[in-house]
Amino acid sequence: MAKGASQLTSEDVRRMARLARLALSDEAVEDHRRHLAAVLDHMEILRGVDVRGVQPMAHAGDDAAAPAADEPGRLLPREVLMRMAPAAEPPFIRVPKVLGDEGGAS
Amino acid sequence: MDVSGCRTVHEAREAAARAGAEEVVRAHLERLGAHAAALNCFLQTFEEQAIGAARERGGRSGGSSLRGVPVAVKDNICLDYGRTTCGSRILERYESPFTATAAQRLIDAGAIILGKTNLDEFGMGSSGENSAFGPTLNPWDTSRVAGGSSSGSAAAVAAGIVPAALGSDTGGSVRLPAAYCGVVGLKPSYGRVSRYGLVAYASSLDQIGVLASDVRGAAEVLSVIAGPDPMDATCSVAPAEDFAARLEEPVGGLKVGLVRQAQSERNHPAVARALREAAEALRAQGASIGEIELPHLEYGVAAYYIIAPAEASSNLARFDGVRYGRRAASDSKGTGGTLEELYARSRAEGFGAEVQRRIMLGTYVLSAGYQERYYMHALKVRRKIKEDFDRAFAGVDVILMPATTGPAFKVGAKRDDPLAMYLEDIYTVTANLAGLPAIVVPWGAAEEEGKKLPIGVQLLAARMDEGRLLRAARMVERAGLFPGTRPGW
Numbered sequence: 001m002a003k004g005a006s007q008l009t010s011e012d013v014r015r016m017a018r019l020a021r022l023a024l025s026d027e028a029v030e031d032h033r034r035h036l037a038a039v040l041d042h043m044e045i046l047r048g049v050d051v052r053g054v055q056p057m058a059h060a061g062d063d064a065a066a067p068a069a070d071e072p073g074r075l076l077p078r079e080v081l082m083r084m085a086p087a088a089e090p091p092f093i094r095v096p097k098v099l100g101d102e103g104g105a106s
Numbered sequence: 107m108d109v110s111g112c113r114t115v116h117e118a119r120e121a122a123a124r125a126g127a128e129e130v131v132r133a134h135l136e137r138l139g140a141h142a143a144a145l146n147c148f149l150q151t152f153e154e155q156a157i158g159a160a161r162e163r164g165g166r167s168g169g170s171s172l173r174g175v176p177v178a179v180k181d182n183i184c185l186d187y188g189r190t191t192c193g194s195r196i197l198e199r200y201e202s203p204f205t206a207t208a209a210q211r212l213i214d215a216g217a218i219i220l221g222k223t224n225l226d227e228f229g230m231g232s233s234g235e236n237s238a239f240g241p242t243l244n245p246w247d248t249s250r251v252a253g254g255s256s257s258g259s260a261a262a263v264a265a266g267i268v269p270a271a272l273g274s275d276t277g278g279s280v281r282l283p284a285a286y287c288g289v290v291g292l293k294p295s296y297g298r299v300s301r302y303g304l305v306a307y308a309s310s311l312d313q314i315g316v317l318a319s320d321v322r323g324a325a326e327v328l329s330v331i332a333g334p335d336p337m338d339a340t341c342s343v344a345p346a347e348d349f350a351a352r353l354e355e356p357v358g359g360l361k362v363g364l365v366r367q368a369q370s371e372r373n374h375p376a377v378a379r380a381l382r383e384a385a386e387a388l389r390a391q392g393a394s395i396g397e398i399e400l401p402h403l404e405y406g407v408a409a410y411y412i413i414a415p416a417e418a419s420s421n422l423a424r425f426d427g428v429r430y431g432r433r434a435a436s437d438s439k440g441t442g443g444t445l446e447e448l449y450a451r452s453r454a455e456g457f458g459a460e461v462q463r464r465i466m467l468g469t470y471v472l473s474a475g476y477q478e479r480y481y482m483h484a485l486k487v488r489r490k491i492k493e494d495f496d497r498a499f500a501g502v503d504v505i506l507m508p509a510t511t512g513p514a515f516k517v518g519a520k521r522d523d524p525l526a527m528y529l530e531d532i533y534t535v536t537a538n539l540a541g542l543p544a545i546v547v548p549w550g551a552a553e554e555e556g557k558k559l560p561i562g563v564q565l566l567a568a569r570m571d572e573g574r575l576l577r578a579a580r581m582v583e584r585a586g587l588f589p590g591t592r593p594g595w
Contacts (some may be wrong), residue, residue: 012470013286016288016466016469016473017450019469020466022450022454022457022462022466023447023451023454028462030201030468031459032463036463036467038524038525039411039524039525039528042407042408042525043411043412044530045405045408046405046412046483046487047325047408047410047461049402049405049487049490051483051489051490054484054486054489055486056489056490057297057489058288058485059309059340059541060297060492060540060541061297061340061538063297063342063344064339064341065334074110074159076203079448083308084201084203095428096448099206
């Protein structure tokens, strides 16, 4: 169930950090806890808006193009894309070895 | 001939036609060299490419409407040369393989890009202080912020380095720095300008916009960059228009609405004065001024700071050290760690504090158990805000309201209070939420500590009504202090 902002705990913040893929120090967790609590407190003013029967509005445009035809378009050249990899042996891209929870050097 | 005095797009184009694009570009590069470092408004300068382009394209005849005009591009807009850093360590070496549609259209129209401008990281900020590469300072008072997130573009135009620059506006990021720097700032309707090549912050709110020294410059640049684009599925199919063609024709019988909820004790007295004077100036040109209601104005910041971070948490998930961006080094054990650890460390090292805050906020409001309470609720409030505008535009042609609560504040003044920073966006976020076009025109100044600090007034129009919006803005500008307002450089 939703918590009041003042009940936001460090554990809540650490859970969010895991979902967001951010490695946070203890100090950072506390900074985020304080900041999130203050902002979520302000968000409570939205409870004052009567939204019964109101459709959510996810975006503003209603006149965008119909989906494109299923035809090959302009492609970026492979050499251009390979240049963006930090380490490559074309046509392969070299990555660090990551094996589950044990890890391992490449 | 002296081409260094070009202050508008029009003057630059005229000078290029007379003296050649190369001379105009050199004069502006010289100005850049003299002033940009003190303001920290440029992250990269393309001196060689700019002179080369001026030589190559300067001699071309034909309808290149921006031929020889020096411009700048915010560094979250991709070019296929140089780097696109988004003001972030995580992309400090990123080289885009393609050029954004809006930038390409500028190039095709003959404009010469002098460099990439500084910004709040990934567009997240209202002051220009959130760049990984240092804050951008305000040309009018370098102890103050330029405003954000298009801080460098606004400062570059205000300092006369370029007569126009591209920015991006998600919650006010073109209009707020325009107001603080005393330049024109235009956010088009959602879907008016292709977002292809704009690094996405919040996809339902982002638009590429224009900073310019005058309304005509903004109108001409918009005419070049706007229009359908198959590379952006959210870009409107409405055909391109010449927004400058009728610019000098005042809108006959213009109906202007002043927003009751925007007349607030929170505003600096100079803001109230500017609105009064701008309204009088419009009345003197035949407009009728009335009062309208935007009952949900005060909920805009809360709705925005739920929706934008939610979308950002999704858009920025790709910056993980593998798909894009700077990868964390191996850990102290010399191993790569797990893949999750690699992502988490890369992101923690690469993203600045405000970006991390917004990703966390976005993750929270989308997470199981909270999504209905926060995100879905905010989307419904967004609909109510849009409906307020629909009702208002049934009775008026344009809305006149503040752009900001006051002039530029001192660097560091709001550093420790992110919520206070968010509340600065109160007058700008609603146009993004509703997808409406909005423009800031400089009007007068506040005097603080013996320095004149620009104030801007904001006009909004119905979606896709940029033609009328720009003509109304020209009416305000005609009566205002331009061309008198410029820092003494």
